[in-house]
Structures are given as structure tokens and as C-alpha cells.
Amino acid sequence: MAHDHGHAHPHTHGNDHDNGDGHGHGHVQGPVADASVRVARPSDAPAVGLVQAVVFREAYAGVLAPEVVAAFEPRPFANAWRATLEGEQSRDGVLLVACAGEQVVGFAAVGASDDADAGPGTAELLVLGVHPEARRQGHGSRLLHAVVDTARARGRDELAAWVLGADDTTRAFLTAAGMAVDGARRERVVSDDGRTAAEIRLSAVLADPGTA
Template sequence: MAHDHEHPHDHSHDHSHDHAHERGPVADASVRVARSSDAPAVGLVQAVVFREAYAAVLAPEVVAAFEPRSFANAWRTTLEGEQSGDGVLLVACAGEQVVGFAAVGASDDADAGPGRAELLVLGVHPDARRQGHGSRLLHAVVDTARARGRDELGAWLLATDEATRGFLTAAGMVADGAHRERVVDAAGGSLREVRLSASIEPETA
């Protein structure tokens, strides 16, 4: 799956364990595989999430370039085209409204074995946080990876992103010691990222 952009993750700290439906104020909450018609909504959520996540670490002109339309066009191209590998885009919905998204695919890390999947991106709109959408997305990512024969999940995040680290750590992921410098502008500026990982082998009775 195409993912040309840096990938901050959800800052919602949602820890619901059901990614299908739940009772209460978000009774119509669900997660499903994205359709090409979802591209504009995903682009909007991604732009909002990225602007928030990178405001303190990137130049204002770089943050301003995170536009819904450009993200939407990239996702539409991916969803309408011949998708390569086992990449899947998932969306979290409140009723019919897309409020979050996540993408999972095969890891291309140099040390990755054939069983490692990667959480490429995960984000929830600020107005929809603390309603379980982030956790539903993460559980759906794990289910999707398992269905494709993966037994490990990795995720790269900004070294300074304590909110995302807390969310993923609460879900069972741990820093595995890997790190990298991601170039983020034409001048060669970079941001340090660290990797979290977890075994996702199904529990046996």
C-alpha cells in the first residue's frame, strides 16, 4: 500500500477492546475496509492529525502543506489501483461518518522476517477521540495481519511522541531498540523515530 507520508499515530488513548460495535453513545461505531469513496474523509482526518502531530517539530510551511486534498488523492489512487503486497486501509466509523483510519502492510525493514507486518499509519480525528475508535482500529489491524499469516507487528513513531508510545504500550507493544532518522524536508532536516513491536500470534488454549 502506498504511504508516501510520515506516519504519526492516534493520540486518542482509546482502549476499548471491541472493533465491531459497542453500546452507549457510540453504539454505531465500527471498523471496516476502506472503499475508494472514503478517500476524501480519510484525507481530511489525516490532514488534521498530521498538522497536530507535527506542529511542534516541523517548519510551519511544511505543516501547512498537509492538505486534505493531496492525502485524499493519494489514497484514492491506491484504493482504485492495483494494490501491491498485502496492504490494507481500514476506516473507523461513527455511524456512516469516517472518523479514523489505519493502514497495515508487510514490513520492509531490513531485519524483518516474513512474518512481520507493519502498522503504517493510524489516526483518529480529535473530535472523535476517547470513544474507542483507536483501539478498535488497532485490533482490526492485528486481525488483518493475522489473516495474512503474520505473527509480529511493528510500528515506527516519533521518538518524542509520548502519547502514541503510551497508547501502543498499553496495547502490548514495546520498544525493540530499533531507531532511524527520517528526512522530512528538502534541506535534509530529519526526525528521529523509534520502533515498537509485539508478537501477534494467536493465543493457544
């Protein structure tokens, strides 16, 4: 699945870290009725694009210049996801969405890792984000569990994720879920004018649930 959507190269931002205001996109604070995760449909592209734009503006606010952050608009993200969902899905990629009732409030994509040191059994969490108003309701954790299940179902035995080096909150979220910094670092181009952001990689072995 292509994951270079819009102006940025998305990775793991804006997860459900048990923080934020917990308004739940118009829902009352607390557990959300009918919370679920499912495979995305082409009709979900506008909602995913909206969530991604909000999450990316938040994640990159302290990393990129304001004019670059302001260029993160829903439409380019939505168009890229629609093209991916309507076309041939490459690299064994899957887009998942978290829903509160029928409303998409988060998303995650998983595919095969293309890192030079990755083996054939390594999956990559390409992006994961939850709308700020829908956090503290378990959506991020449900998405991550679905990513792991999806990777296992495709025969993967390891999961990797690249996160912004300055994003301590996302790193803590993934670490709490069992991932660990593995020492890999890179500078990723995140804007059309060539600006870069430092990223670090986390990884984890996906144990067979039957042997856990």
C-alpha cells in the same frame, strides 16, 4: 500499500489515547452509536485525507517548521489514498477506516514491513490516526484490533510500528496494547526540503488467539 502520502511519510499519530475533547465530530460525548471499523473504499479517500491532514498537523506541530506543517492539506493525502485504493494494492496492504455511523473519523493502514531486519512474518502498522474531535470513544483501539486481525489473517506473526521519538502519548497507547520499544531508531525524511524527524520502532508478537 504505498504509505508515502502527500508531503510527509505517515506513521502512527493521533490515536485514541483516552484524551482530547471527545466531541465526536458533532456527536455527544460518550459511546458512539454504530461505531465500526471496515475496509476502506475509494469513496472514503476524501474523508481519510481530511482526517490525516488534521492529525498530521497536530503530530508534527512541535517537530517541523510552521510553513511545513501548514502544507499538510487534505487533497494530496486524499489523492494518494484514492490512487492506492483504485489500483493494485501492493505489499499486502490494507486501509481500514473507523466510522461513527456513516462518518469516517479515523483510519489505519497495515502492510508487510520493508525493514531490513524484518522477516516474512512481520506486518507493519503504517499509519493510524483518529480525528481529535472523535477521540475517547474507542476508535483507536478498534482500529488497532482490526490491524492485528488483518495481519493474522495474512499469516503474519509479528507487528511493528514506527512512531515519532517525541510522541510519548502514541508510544504509551501502543505500549498499553502490548507493543514494546525494540531498540530500532531512524531519521525519516518528512518534508520536500529534506527535513527529518527521529522515529523509534515498537513491535509485538501476534499470538494465535486460540492459544491465548
